[in-house]
Amino acid sequence: MGIFSDNEINSILAEAKKVAIAGHVSPDGDCVGSCMAFYHYLKDNAGELGIEQIDVYLEPFGSSFNVLEGIDEIKHSCDADTVYDVFVSLDCSSLDRLGKAVKYFNTARYTVNIDHHISNIGFAGYNHVISNASSTCEVLFDLLDESRINKEIARALYVGIINDTGVFKHASTSGKTMLAAAKLMDKGIDFTGLIDETILGRTHLQNQLLGRCLMESRLILNGKVIISCLSLSVLQFYGADHSDLDGIIDQLRSTKGTQVAIFIYEKEPEVYKVSLRANGNADVRRVAEAFGGGGHIRAAGCTIRGTLDEITDRLIMQIKDELMD
Numbered sequence: 505m506g507i508f509s510d511n512e513i514n515s516i517l518a519e520a521k522k523v524a525i526a527g528h529v530s531p532d533g534d535c536v537g538s539c540m541a542f543y544h545y546l547k548d549n550a551g552e553l554g555i556e557q558i559d560v561y562l563e564p565f566g567s568s569f570n571v572l573e574g575i576d577e578i579k580h581s582c583d584a585d586t587v588y589d590v591f592v593s594l595d596c597s598s599l600d601r602l603g604k605a606v607k608y609f610n611t612a613r614y615t616v617n618i619d620h621h622i623s624n625i626g627f628a629g630y631n632h633v634i635s636n637a638s639s640t641c642e643v644l645f646d647l648l649d650e651s652r653i654n655k656e657i658a659r660a661l662y663v664g665i666i667n668d669t670g671v672f673k674h675a676s677t678s679g680k681t682m683l684a685a686a687k688l689m690d691k692g693i694d695f696t697g698l699i700d701e702t703i704l705g706r707t708h709l710q711n712q713l714l715g716r717c718l719m720e721s722r723l724i725l726n727g728k729v730i731i732s733c734l735s736l737s738v739l740q741f742y743g744a745d746h747s748d749l750d751g752i753i754d755q756l757r758s759t760k761g762t763q764v765a766i767f768i769y770e771k772e773p774e775v776y777k778v779s780l781r782a783n784g785n786a787d788v789r790r791v792a793e794a795f796g797g798g799g800h801i802r803a804a805g806c807t808i809r810g811t812l813d814e815i816t817d818r819l820i821m822q823i824k825d826e827l828m829d
């Protein structure tokens with residue numbers, strides 16, 4: 505018996521002195537939550553496991569996740585040439601989504617991939633991918649020994665679950681998700697505060713950008729698709745980064761009568777990040793995959809190069825096939 509409910513993970517970690525933890529680029533709540541939960545869990549049990557060093561690597565993200573303890577211990581630079589015994593990837597569907605941290609993946613003795621994306625093909629030495637789970641944090645909850653989940657670990661897991669389920673309302677939410685959340689609540693966490701801090705509370709800049717996107721949104725394909733875009737020049741004018749754009753796609757998706765919502769922003773000149781959400785049956789993951797991206801049936805994303813007109817035309821062509829009459 506080890507501290508995980510999965511024997512393979514127990515035996516891999518039994519060999520480890522140095523462990524690296526990382527999630528996907530442009531980290532979201534599930535990514536940050538799962539990395540922090542795993543970090544605290546290993547740290548709490550480091551003595552028993554014989555682990556001497558645990559490092560978390562993530563790209564910079566919004567300040568709303570500062571409610572979680574240990575956020576300031578996360579490394580945002582991958583300059584050090586540390587070689588790890590074990591590299592654990594969380595909430596990341598493919599190797600290219602690990603960003604710069606991939607260098608530690610490439611040199612680690614053992615690699616572990618814990619995730620919930622259907623598009624995850626199992627890129628690590630050991631893969632634990634549960635594609636019907638709402639979030640990586642839900643997957644992690646099942647892997648951890650419940651009696652060792654302290655309040656801080658529970659807070660991090662809860663943040664991941666509420667962020668990926670839109671506070672238990674997306675179709676990926678199941679009875680199992682609710683049971684996990686209930687058990688986390690029983691650990692005495694400040695659940696209303698966590699929802700306010702990481703989801704409902706918005707900065708003035710986030711609201712300004714949301715307002716602008718809603719004002720400039722357009723209905724296309726007979727009103728079945730809503731689309732809105734932000735150019736690099738507008739983002740630079742506001743001094744905004746990707747974390748200032750959270751929630752825009754969800755607000756677009758809430759538009760009655762639409763089957764698909766598209767939010768596009770320019771990351772670099774003529775490089776566009778596309779977020780796709782589906783109401784009903786459209787499979788936006790298939791659309792994202794056609795452009796080298798991925799995700800879930802109702803929430804997916806990709807990055808496309810070209811002019812805005814070109815990429816919207818190409819997206820519309822792909823989406824047409826997914827729409828119902």
Ligand code: AMP
Binds near residue numbers: 597806
């Ligand atoms: P986003 O629109 O960025 O919030 O992403 C929606 C979902 O699709 C999330 O589960 C992401 O992890 C996933 N996703 C976004 N972009 C990509 C990509 N380029 N490749 C694979 N999965 C992605």
Ligand code: MN
Binds near residue numbers: 528535
């Ligand atoms: Mn994620």
Ligand code: MN
Binds near residue numbers: 534595620638639668
């Ligand atoms: Mn996730």
